[in-house]
Amino acid sequence: MKNDFEVIVIGSGPSGSVAAILLAKAGIDTLIIEREKLPRHKTCGGGLVNRARNYLPVNIQKVIHREYFEVSIFDHQNNSEFIVRDSLPIITMILREEFDNYLVRSAVENGAGIFDDCKVLDIEEEEKNVRVETEHGNYNAGFVIGADGVYGISSKVLGNRQNIKCLPAVEAEIETADSNYRTEIARFDLGFFDHGYGWTFPKRDHLSVGVIAYKSNQENLNKLFDEYAKKLSLNILKIHKHGFVIPFITKYGNISTKRILLTGDAAGFVDPLTGEGIGNAILSGKFAAQSIIEGELNVDSIQLSYRNKIKDDILIELKYSAFLAKLFYNHPAVRKFLLKKYGQQFSEIMTDVFAGNRKYSTLLKSPSNYLKLIKPLTGLTA
Numbered sequence: 351m352k353n354d355f356e357v358i359v360i361g362s363g364p365s366g367s368v369a370a371i372l373l374a375k376a377g378i379d380t381l382i383i384e385r386e387k388l389p390r391h392k393t394c395g396g397g398l399v400n401r402a403r404n405y406l407p408v409n410i411q412k413v414i415h416r417e418y419f420e421v422s423i424f425d426h427q428n429n430s431e432f433i434v435r436d437s438l439p440i441i442t443m444i445l446r447e448e449f450d451n452y453l454v455r456s457a458v459e460n461g462a463g464i465f466d467d468c469k470v471l472d473i474e475e476e477e478k479n480v481r482v483e484t485e486h487g488n489y490n491a492g493f494v495i496g497a498d499g500v501y502g503i504s505s506k507v508l509g510n511r512q513n514i515k516c517l518p519a520v521e522a523e524i525e526t527a528d529s530n531y532r533t534e535i536a537r538f539d540l541g542f543f544d545h546g547y548g549w550t551f552p553k554r555d556h557l558s559v560g561v562i563a564y565k566s567n568q569e570n571l572n573k574l575f576d577e578y579a580k581k582l583s584l585n586i587l588k589i590h591k592h593g594f595v596i597p598f599i600t601k602y603g604n605i606s607t608k609r610i611l612l613t614g615d616a617a618g619f620v621d622p623l624t625g626e627g628i629g630n631a632i633l634s635g636k637f638a639a640q641s642i643i644e645g646e647l648n649v650d651s652i653q654l655s656y657r658n659k660i661k662d663d664i665l666i667e668l669k670y671s672a673f674l675a676k677l678f679y680n681h682p683a684v685r686k687f688l689l690k691k692y693g694q695q696f697s698e699i700m701t702d703v704f705a706g707n708r709k710y711s712t713l714l715k716s717p718s719n720y721l722k723l724i725k726p727l728t729g730l731t732a
């Protein structure tokens with residue numbers, strides 16, 4: 351068994367697997383090391399927005415549960431519902447266990463290696479390579495992609511964890527006896543508590559129901575979840591409930607060194623307004639792979655290229671999304687007012703963001719664009 355690789359990817363979530371697919375396709379000797387035995391469970395709503403789906407380098411038709419061309423946003427503060435429609439799926443439903451396993455298998459089919467059930471214990475950057483210490487021996491790589499989530503080893507070693515805020519979220523897979531539950535619609539519920547939202551995503555044979563809170567602890571969140579499940583009036587037959595955190599970057603810190611690049615949740619790239627993290631996990635995995643491929647082993651140009659791509663396409667979006675999240679979740683009265691007056695426009699704008707047709711930055715960056723954004727909200731004409 352060999353010990354030296356050109357690239358080692360730590361973690362086989364969407365970020366790590368997509369990076370490995372692209373590296374292996376480019377003929378780069380790549381190994382994925384995954385802590386869990388595969389396929390593994392991942393606590394997640396499994397809602398893939400169309401922007402995220404478009405970033406994928408493989409066709410995922412085989413693992414799709416449902417595609418939603420219509421999404422409903424319930425505003426409980428004003429007792430209103432906004433329905434949005436699009437010609438392309440707004441949200442695609444997947445099960446993370448199946449989706450992640452499909453991506454890691456694609457990486458292997460393209461030539462990457464995989465060690466699962468093998469926890470990485472430490473990584474140490476040396477002059478000419480990175481030493482990766484695992485439960486089952488030590489390995490060396492020219493580069494490491496740290497795609498091992500917020501509690502993985504990579505974020506800790508690079509000192510990035512202190513720049514990440516973790517918000518608690520609860521997700522449950524629910525089997526229900528209700529034959530009349532509206533499975534033709536995926537829904538978000540705003541305003542039934544002040545600082546967060548709930549979602550109900552129908553899968554092939556169950557519902558994924560969850561709650562995220564921007565100001566709460568796990569205990570309160572369980573109460574909020576129960577309240578939400580009650581509101582949905584589901585006749586529950588079976589329920590599997592899991593809690594985990596959603597990580598947001600609060601300060602641009604150490605997302606890379608010369609030979610280690612952090613991606614996805616390890617870097618804290620989740621959208622603060624929506625809690626959607628698969629899209630940026632895939633995009634950052636893609637950027638890490640592209641930077642290594644294009645950089646032709648030049649450590650300085652690889653690091654510079656990765657940082658620039660992340661800054662231009664991810665960090666700026668997260669900055670503006672964080673601004674909106676603060677406005678929305680810290681000021682319930684403002685949210686109530688805005689949704690009462692402009693709920694439908696807001697829902698349509700968010701559908702465009704999910705589709706990748708609009709960016710938070712182009713909406714909010716310059717005064718003229720900001721006016722364009724608020725024009726439909728204020729009824730102003732140019």
Ligand SMILES: Cc1cc2nc3c(=O)[nH]c(=O)nc-3n(C[C@H](O)[C@H](O)[C@H](O)COP(=O)(O)OP(=O)(O)OC[C@H]3O[C@@H](n4cnc5c(N)ncnc54)[C@H](O)[C@@H]3O)c2cc1C
Pocket residue numbers: 360361362363364365366383384385386390392393394395396397398399468469470471497498499500501502503519520521560594595596613614615616620625626627628629631
């Ligand atoms: C309750 C909840 C609901 C969510 N719902 C959605 C949603 O509907 N849509 C959406 O877009 N996003 C959602 N998210 C966010 C999304 O799940 C994450 O942003 C996404 O999984 C990040 O992907 P990743 O590849 O960076 O990390 P992960 O998917 O977390 O993968 C990291 C991998 O690294 C492995 N690992 C960790 N440590 C080590 C180690 N030391 N050695 C080796 N391997 C290691 C882990 O086992 C794991 O397989 C949700 C999150 C939560 C908590």
